[in-house]
Amino acid sequence: MTSGTIAPALSTTAVRPVEKDLLRFITCGSVDDGKSTLIGRLMLDVGAVYSDQIAALQMESEKHGTNGGEIDTALLLDGLEDERQQGITIDVAYRYFATEKRKFIIADTPGHEQFTRNMATGASTADLAILLVDATKGVLTQTKRHAFIVSLLGIKHVILAVNKMDLVAYDEATFDAIRGDFKRFASKLDITDVRFVPLSARHGDNVAEPSARMHWYEDGSLLHQLETIYVGSDQNLRDFRFPVQWVNRPDNVFRGFSGTIASGSVRVGEEIVVLPSGKRSRVRSIVTMDGTLDEAAAPRSVTLTLEDEIDVTRGDYLCRPGNQPHVGRTGEAMLVWMSETPLNQGRPLWFKNAAGRAVCEVESIRYEVDVNTLHRKQSDTLRLNAIGRCSLSFHQPIAYDAYEKNRKTGAFILVDRITHETLAAGMFLDYGLSGDLAGSEPRFLPARRVQSPIDDSHRLQRYGHEPFTVLLTGLPASGKTTIAKHLEKRLFSRGAVGVLLDGESLRHGISKGLGFSKEERSENLRRGAEIAKLINDSGQFCIAAFCAPEESMRQQFCEIVGRHRVVHVHLDASVAACRLRDTTGRYLAADNGEIYGFPGVTAEYETPATPDLTIVTEELIDLEAAAGKLIERLASGICSGGGSVAVAKS
Structure with missing residues (x-):
């Protein structure tokens, strides 16, 4: 499409289409990459501009335009007088349009570093980001900054739009070079879907229709990508979260709790738990302006009534007992600082989220991220952006x-x-677990393993058996530690040399400070695997007793230690049986919402598909029989990796 072509204006009498899928997206990039021009061109080409708007646009183009009197589509979005005079975007401009396939909400965000906070605001609700690059400049520092913020804000779909291809004669090699540069940078970020479109926003090439000037590009126009990209799987449909925003008491009879379902769905009759109090009830009814419903899902605004008269106030969360968020007085988060006043650690601030507000302090700054290199650096404060x-x-x-x-x-x-004043936007990390940020690079040289001068054959001769690890897994209180201790005695009496490694013991030392969330359990098991490997490398056996509720965690353990050395033994006991013999009080604490992600209560326990041995511990455990089965399995020389494990015979 040429620069003088304008799509037909929408009729003011047009009938609104039936309900369609909605896509929210942002445009971002460096200054003068053509973000506003692109969105203006897109709206013109799909017929999303009325006749009177086009007439006004023609007048504004003559006054403020940069195309020599031709239509300047950027002026459709540069709504502020300062923006039109300076030719840049300052505020976030939102526009709405629809095609036959989809509805769209666009946020045209600022490119200048000074207004990065505005860009973060526009990205906070987006499903997709169009990241523009000027074909004559390539990937710039601000391009990387915006890509990092997009990743940080959880946007999984990015379209890198290489604009101004007309200024490089629509050269394929230029496009390929820019695509390669961005791919290398994006590989360090948590962005799962990156697409690339070469275009000219000024002339309309590859905007709404494929361009004949770039026949070498065959993946469709930008509009085609926007209409067909699937974002439904990005929605959280599993975790029911209902922040209470208002206690609804219109009379002495009705008492409901109003708000917008943040994620997941809820049905009448379902059991719910109120956080942070931990009190439980069931949903009696789901009330809306249109009447009552049997089921409601995000993002619907509803009023829930409960069967029991329990205390629920504004700011509480309603969720399912078996699927709860974390509750606590501390948290780890990434902050985007939005104020010109630097962060002052320890100063009381208002914390506001979907449910309500609370008083908080920033206790410490772990590190600041250099968004150009993704390296971490020490800092005592955070400044603007x-x-x-x-x-x-x-x-x-x-x-x-x-x-x-x-x-x-x-x-x-x-x-x-x-x-x-809004000082910062924040994103919680996984419940205080100290992990690496995706894309960070090591600040020190990588460590090297030290090889022992003692040969494996000499260790075998000394100990009389090959090294092996018995991995005992099962629900908490299924009998792992009890069997592990008895097995250690049996092996010791047979002359075998080794170490008992229990997940609980690690928490008194090397894993001190780790909680019981999914990520923290995984880290505790990883540390245990590294220790087991060192023990096996020294020629000794290791008995490792861990809950390990996820199959991926168990597989990681085997990979670290070495599959040929590991015998995986699963203890099979029901949650009810484990509750009865629990002496730690953790099952009760999980019921009360004091422990998040507790296997069998507030988190799923994935039963192993193919353990080397399963021991049923539903009833009282016959320790001699259980240990005997394990000794037989070890002596038979069969383990998960298909290798052999020899145990010293008595």
Whole structure:
């Protein structure tokens, strides 16, 4: 399409189409990459501009345009007078249009570094990001900054639009070079779907229709990508989260709790738990302006009534007992600092999220991220547009999810308690677990393994058996530690040399400070695997007793230790049986919402598909029989890796 062509204007009498899928997306990139021009061209080409708007646009183009009197589509979005005079986007401009296939909400975000905070605001609700690059400039520092923020804010779909291809004579090699540069950078980020479109926003090439000038590109126009990309799987349909925004008491009879379902769905009759109190009830009814419903899902606004008269207040969360967010007074989060006043650690601030607000302080800054290199650096404060990982403390227990798991309940803002200025946007990390940020590079040279001067054959001669690891897994209180201790005695009496490694014991030392979330359990098991490997490398046996509720965690353990050395033994006992013999009180604590992600209660326990041996521990455990089965299995020399394990014979 040439620059003088304008798509037909929409009729003011057009009938609105039937309900369609909605896609929210942002445009971002460096200054003068053509973001506003692109969106204006897209709206023109799909017929989303009325005749009177076109007439006004022609007048504005003559006054402020940069195309020599031709239509300047950027002026459709540059709504502020300062923007039109300076030719840049300052505020976030939202526009709405629809095609036959989909409805769209666009956020045209600023490109200048000074307005990065505005870009973060526009990205917070987007499903997709169009990241523009000027074909004459390539991937710039601000391009990387925006790509990092897009990744940080959980946007999984990115279209890299290489604009101004007309200025490089629509050269395929230029496009390929830019695509390669961005791919290398994006590989360090948590972006699962990256697509590339060469285009000319000014002339309409590859915007709404494929361009004849770039016959070498065959993946369709930008509009085709926007209409066909699938984002349904990005929605959290599993975790029911209902932040209570209002206690509805219109009379002495009705008492309901109003709000917007943040994620998941709820049905009448389902059991729910109120957080942070931990009180339980069932849903009696789901009330809306259109009447009552049997079921409702996000993002519907509803009023829920409960069967029991329990205390529920504004700011509480309703969720399922077996699927709860974390509740606590501390948290780890990534902050995008939005204020010109630097962060002052320890200063009381308002914390606001989907449910309500609380008083909090930023206790410490773990590190600041250099968005150009993705390296970490030490910092005592965060300044305007800086991004860093911080530790937060709250004056009361709050409920939250990790942002990666749930964008609605993992996001928050920090507000000045006196001026009410929004200071920062935040994204919770996984419940205080100290992990590496995706894309960070090591600050030190990688460690090397030290090889022992003692040969394996000499160890075998000394100990009389080959090294092996028995991995005992099962629900908490299924009998892992009891059997592990008895097995150690039996092996010791047979002359075998080794170590008992229990997951609980690790928590008194090397894993001190780790909790019981999914990620923390995984880290505890990983550390255990590394220790087991060192023990096996020294020629000794290791008995490792861990809950290990996920198959991927168990497989990782085997990979670290060596599959040929591991015998995986699963202890099969029901949750009810484990509850009865639990002496730690953790099952009760999980029921009360004090422990998040507890296997069998608030998290799933994945039963192993193919363990080397299964021992049923539903009833009282016959320790001699259980240990005997294990000794037989070890002596038979069969393990998960298909190798052999020889045990010293008595």
